[in-house]
Amino acid sequence: MVYNKDTTEYIEMVQTAITEEQMAAKLSLQGLKLGFIGAGNMAESIVRGLTKSGILSPSSILTASIFDDRVDLFRSMGVEIVKNNTQIVERSDIVVVSVKPQIVKEVLLEVKPVIRPNHLLVSIASGIKLKTMQDWSGHGRLIRVMPNTPSAVSHGASVMCLGEEATDDDREKVGSIFGAIGKVWKDVKEECFDGVTGLSGSGPAYIFLAIEAMADGGVAAGLPRDLALSLATQTVYGAAAMVRETGKHPGELKDSVASPSGTTIAAIRELERGGFRGVLMNAVIASANRSRDLS
Ligand SMILES: NC(=O)C1=CN([C@@H]2O[C@H](COP(=O)(O)OP(=O)(O)OC[C@H]3O[C@@H](n4cnc5c(N)ncnc54)[C@H](O)[C@@H]3O)[C@@H](O)[C@H]2O)C=CC1
Numbered sequence: 392m393v394y395n396k397d398t399t400e401y402i403e404m405v406q407t408a409i410t411e412e413q414m415a416a417k418l419s420l421q422g423l424k425l426g427f428i429g430a431g432n433m434a435e436s437i438v439r440g441l442t443k444s445g446i447l448s449p450s451s452i453l454t455a456s457i458f459d460d461r462v463d464l465f466r467s468m469g470v471e472i473v474k475n476n477t478q479i480v481e482r483s484d485i486v487v488v489s490v491k492p493q494i495v496k497e498v499l500l501e502v503k504p505v506i507r508p509n510h511l512l513v514s515i516a517s518g519i520k521l522k523t524m525q526d527w528s529g530h531g532r533l534i535r536v537m538p539n540t541p542s543a544v545s546h547g548a549s550v551m552c553l554g555e556e557a558t559d560d561d562r563e564k565v566g567s568i569f570g571a572i573g574k575v576w577k578d579v580k581e582e583c584f585d586g587v588t589g590l591s592g593s594g595p596a597y598i599f600l601a602i603e604a605m606a607d608g609g610v611a612a613g614l615p616r617d618l619a620l621s622l623a624t625q626t627v628y629g630a631a632a633m634v635r636e637t638g639k640h641p642g643e644l645k646d647s648v649a650s651p652s653g654t655t656i657a658a659i660r661e662l663e664r665g666g667f668r669g670v671l672m673n674a675v676i677a678s679a680n681r682s683r684d685l686s
């Protein structure tokens with residue numbers, strides 16, 4: 392789409408520095424109401440990312456919460472708070488089910504009487520399959536998504552899988568929502584979802600742990616705490632950017648840091664002695680197995 396410089400969309404694009412693609416996504420979501428059943432950490436990350444992207448205004452988003460502090464937090468972001476889960480569905484076009492997997496059945500049975508054919512249900516619950524969601528909700532217009540919390544700062548990783556009655560337009564709309572808060576893989580087979588949960592769903596926590604541990608190492612080596620934490624953070628950020636932007640294999644990039652008989656190879660020897668790679672691999676598998684158990 393090429394914009395005429397006099398259109399309001401073009402002026403808004405220039406003023407807010409959003410891309411043409413983001414503007415097209417924004418226009419496709421105009422007038423849409425997005426409801427969240429479950430106002431927890433992941434819902435908060437999605438809402439923060441969406442608000443930052445400008446693709447949806449906070450007033451187009453609604454939720455209800457059973458805990459006052461969560462209500463206050465979402466209200467402070469400009470989100471509309473309604474009385475209960477039933478009202479969320481009645482007032483929304485797309486409803487994101489963002490409660491713990493153990494609660495999904497209860498909330499779907501609760502809202503089932505007010506689900507209409509025009510509603511699109513999106514589940515982000517780990518382990519709960521599309522078929523199970525369809526059985527509980529009596530609704531086939533479903534999309535399953537596995538996002539992650541870096542969505543809050545526009546660096547999320549989300550994968551999607553369509554239920555049998557979801558349309559191409561549903562796919563594009565949900566793709567635009569999650570694409571506005573990071574990268575999205577729109578057509579991932581449902582059988583990959585446990586592995587995705589183990590890798591990118593839970594993965595930010597492994598890296599937060601690594602950043603904390605590297606900073607602790609810096610402190611142990613005599614650095615001030617704030618410098619150590621800033622350096623650990625920037626090092627992880629820079630390493631991830633290098634893998635992404637050079638397209639090189641991480642092994643090749645690792646080799647370029649490790650000089651013969653130098654400091655890095657001495658450190659890598661310690662990591663290998665501690666089973667670093669095996670531990671990380673096992674962490675991904677443990678999370679994937681837990682996701683499988685939940686289904
Ligand atoms: N936290 C994360 O990094 C990710 C979470 N997920 C999935 O997102 C879902 C939510 O996870 P979190 O946000 O971490 O959990 P959370 O515990 O922070 O949020 C769940 C929210 O649901 C609310 N809730 C409980 N019962 C309710 C009910 N009957 N009706 C309405 N709300 C109710 C709770 O008050 C809470 O605020 C889970 O299914 C999880 O598997 C998926 C990807 C990443």
Ligand SMILES: O=C(O)[C@@H]1CCC=N1
Nearest residue numbers: 517588591592593594
């Ligand atoms: O810990 C959990 O169960 C959720 C799912 C993926 C990340 N957090």
